[in-house]
Amino acid sequence: MTDIYLIEATFEYAEQVWQFRQEVFDYDNNSESQFAGCLSLDEAASAEEWIRWCQLRTSKETCEQTGVDVPSTTYFAIRKKDNRLVGIIDLRHHINHPILGTWGGHCGYTVRPSERGNGFAKEMLRLNLNNAKTLGIEKLLITCHSDNAASEKTILANGGVYEKPIAVEGTKIKRYWIDITR
Template sequence: MDEIVLVEPCLEYAEDLWTFRQEIIDNDADNEDKFAGCMSLDSSDSADEWIRICSLRKDENHCKEEGATVPSHTYLAIRKSDNRIVGVIDLRHHIDHPVLGTWGGHCGYSVRPSERRKGYATEMLRLNIVKAKELGIEKMLVTCAEENAASEKTILANGGIYENTIDVDGYKIKRFWISIE
């Protein structure tokens, strides 16, 4: 796996972001959670609009008007060798909300379909844990669908400790906690 870095969305990546979006639409049509970590990327009219929304969501005073329940940072996972987006991951500043505290957790992530099974999700989550530490988060709740073995493997590789499986409207969600040191 090539080295990646997490960067905040910016216009430099607008064209590649829109290509990333289309690749997910084309490859993951049947996946309801295909834009995990990419809040509103599917409904935005342009990369510029989505980048603006991500910026506003960082602020407690603006996040709700932009569709977020709590402030969050969104990061593009950029492969250093070719400056290409390989994924998107978000980090919610806290989970003091009924949905987030129950099954939403601190983060969600999506890996570009053509870049899956290369270890990027594991590295994205590891880098996001570093960002969480910078925000003062001591313990992260990370969840995945019961049948999502790849996501579970990613969480476990980053120190996730299984807590339980819950039912959310007939959908089984596994809950894991990651202690941040």
């Protein structure tokens, strides 16, 4: 599938980000991980504010201004044929952190609810593995809730190797590793 490409968070898509946010609120209001890969999108006062936060998070020198210790890059998954934001995925530059190294992992992602079931998550993760390789990440940790069959399928389709289950505050989570060097 080459229907989409990833682009770093940019103001060009601010209006679509805000529509994406509202759609996730409307469809996933009971999900505790509704904004996986979209750190703080639910807390931002505007799309522009959130995109600024994303841009600050890319650098070790500025990420702490947004309340995080580990730099990350947030990417928009854009469908080529109509320039539509179909998903958001992030990539943490390392996981040398107690939460990230245990259950947060290197990346998280959310597909726009109206676009789910079209293979976008699988392609977003595949493309993000290239970004991880560019950063020098050799093995990528990715996790999902044990009852999230769609995410597990996405991880497995991208070479995820199951490691073990863990419990985080009563929630069962599965840990997977993807070898980036292959």
